[in-house]
Amino acid sequence: MTSRPVPEESIGGLLDEIAGQLGFPVPAHLQAALRAVPRHLFLPATLWLRDGNGGHEPCDRESEPDRWWRAAYCDAPLVTQFAEGPDGHRAPSSSASMPSVVVRMLMALSAEAGHSVLEIGTGTGFNAALLSFVCGAENVTSLDVDPELTRRAQRALKASGQQPDVVCADGAGGWRPNAPYDRIIATCSVRTVPLPWLEQTVTGGLLVIPWDTPWCNFGTLIATKQADGTAEGSLAPFGSFMLLRAQQVDAELRAGFPGAGQDPERSMTGLSPWSVAGNDLDAQMYVGLRVPGAWHVWDTEVAEAHTRLWLADGRTSSWACVDYDGQQTSAFAVSQYGARKLWDEVARAYEEYVAAGRPGVHRQRLRLTPDGWGTRHEVSVSGRVA
Structure with missing residues (x-):
């Protein structure tokens, strides 16, 4: 042109x-x-x-x-x-x-x-x-x-x-x-x-x-x-x-779960799934840094719940889901399976986020250190280790 x-x-x-x-x-x-x-x-x-x-x-x-x-x-x-x-x-x-x-x-x-x-x-x-x-x-x-x-x-x-x-x-x-x-x-x-x-x-x-x-x-x-x-x-x-x-992963959100014979641990949580996977990008970024390898996707087409938040880590075959029944907003059903208890990890990360004063993205810091063929990163908040 x-x-x-x-x-x-x-x-x-x-x-x-x-x-x-x-x-x-x-x-x-x-x-x-x-x-x-x-x-x-x-x-x-x-x-x-x-x-x-x-x-x-x-x-x-x-x-x-x-x-x-x-x-x-x-x-x-x-x-x-x-x-x-x-x-x-x-x-x-x-x-x-x-x-x-x-x-x-x-x-x-x-x-x-x-x-x-x-x-x-x-x-x-x-x-x-x-x-x-x-x-x-x-x-x-x-x-x-x-x-x-x-x-x-x-x-x-x-x-x-x-x-x-x-x-x-x-x-x-x-x-x-x-x-x-x-x-x-x-x-x-x-x-x-x-x-x-x-x-x-x-x-x-x-x-x-x-x-x-x-x-x-x-x-x-x-x-x-x-x-x-x-x-x-x-x-x-x-x-x-x-x-x-x-670094692209072909099908991060296409893993089949739950698998046949997988019997998850069941519990309840008072933490809303929207708190960690909703519109708060500061919280989402913090959770992503503190819970490596975990991804999430919303599902509104499951028979068991009005809305479900799926969590998974394809490297360990661990998964979790948090269900909203369409009525109760103070308690949500949790299922977790695998070596990682992903919802527990996410909940702990969110507790840290709140305890740190809900740091904006600009307060979230990384330190990069050479590690083999790549680098590893350590997370801190405004100079304090999170």
């Missing part, structure tokens, strides 16, 4: 939308970057927009140019590619991130001219172009595991006038030829930080990495590399990204 002048109302409107999300104007250097890098150059001819019913519908540039252009310059995420899974289900596999989230992450990165930056997940190439404008294209390396996405991004970057080093490679390994880096930023989420990212960051450098747990996909880690090879930082209350390809 050839470059087309961006009307002031388009870029001005986008900057106003982003400012509305931030609660303050976009910093001047990022305003300059957004004006210099036309977002539409990085979008394919067909976008997939939310249809209001939980799905997506196509928007084609040729047949709906005005709608396509509005989408290009609105503060919303845009699905740019679908992929078919092993079960035949099609799901988004690449997207253009919400511009306000892009700005939040770049603000957290605190990158400046001359900083060496590694981006994990080139995607459309838009973020790499913004980084190139801020730091200088010669200082930016961007990785993507998808060859077709890499080729598209390279073409769009050339059209935009920004040409960082774009490499088709598995981002989990970082990119040693251009290391070390002052800054590492990921546009995909992780459940554990790959060791090469830590190793390839200079002491005092920053890592900005969206975080994911099987329980909750939310939050972004902003960590500083320490002299002893570890990294420490807080989570920020934004960011929900697709999981790093190397």
Whole structure:
């Protein structure tokens, strides 16, 4: 697609939308970057927009140019590619991130001219172009595991006038030829930080990495590399990204349970399942960090209850369920099976969360330590071990 002048109302409107999300104007250097890098150059001819019913519908540039252009310059995420899974289900596999989230992450990165930056997940190439404008294209390396996405991004970057080093490679390994880096930023989420990212960051450098747990996909880690090879930082209350390809689990929510002959332990709880798996993202993030490997899903189609919360850990074949009968809101039936008593673990984590003063995501901290081929993380709250 050839470059087309961006009307002031388009870029001005986008900057106003982003400012509305931030609660303050976009910093001047990022305003300059957004004006210099036309977002539409990085979008394919067909976008997939939310249809209001939980799905997506196509928007084609040729047949709906005005709608396509509005989408290009609105503060919303845009699905740019679908992929078919092993079960035949099609799901988004690449997207253009919400511009306000892009700005939040770049603000957290605190990158400046001359900083060496590694981006994990080139995607459309838009973020790499913004980084190139801020730091200088010669200082930016961007990785993507998808060859077709890499080729598209390279073409769009050339059209935009920004040409960082774009490499088709598995981002989990970082990119040693251009290391070390002052800054590492990921546009995909992780459940554990790959060791090469830590190793390839200079002491005092920053890592900005969206975080994911099987329980909750939310939050972004902003960590500083320490002299002893570890990294420490807080989570920020934004960011929900697709999981790093190397850490994706095919069918986390498709395990068959309960299995034949499994006789669970039964009990009652006064803790509402909505307290730990409802709209409180601070609580969900805390539970996800403190109960590793556990995921949940709601079920309204079981015969035994009005609503059921399923919990499971596929690694141990442990599962649990908590039932709401449609009437009683102070007591819920619990069933648990396996080596892990998952509901007990979740309840203890929630008690810790309440005892710690219901810490917001920004008070939840992680310390990353090299561990074999990867890193392990320790959780604390505002400097106190949780």
